[in-house]
Amino acid sequence: MTLPKNVGTMDRNIRLAVAGVLILLGLITGRIILDILGLIVLATGWLGFCPAYVPLKINTMKDAEN
Numbered sequence: 001m002t003l004p005k006n007v008g009t010m011d012r013n014i015r016l017a018v019a020g021v022l023i024l025l026g027l028i029t030g031r032i033i034l035d036i037l038g039l040i041v042l043a044t045g046w047l048g049f050c051p052a053y054v055p056l057k058i059n060t061m062k063d064a065e066n
Contacts, residue, residue: 003049008060015045 007015019042026034044050053059 003047005048005061006053006059007044007048007050008062011060012045012048015041019045 019038022034022038022041024038026032026036026038048061050058
């Protein structure tokens with residue numbers, strides 16, 4: 001099963017940066033919720049697919065990125 005890509009390059013880079021910050025903050029503060037959120041954001045950035053975008057019909061990919 002292949003997921004349709006709906007996360008563009010800039011969106012993906014922002015997600016990966018935010019994921020790093022969340023995971024780091026989670027490790028520093030000991031808050032597991034930050035680590036979990038960071039891993040979710042990391043997964044959506046890495047896969048290029050965001051399930052929350054589907055019902056909202058959002059697609060940040062440009063035609064050239066397909």
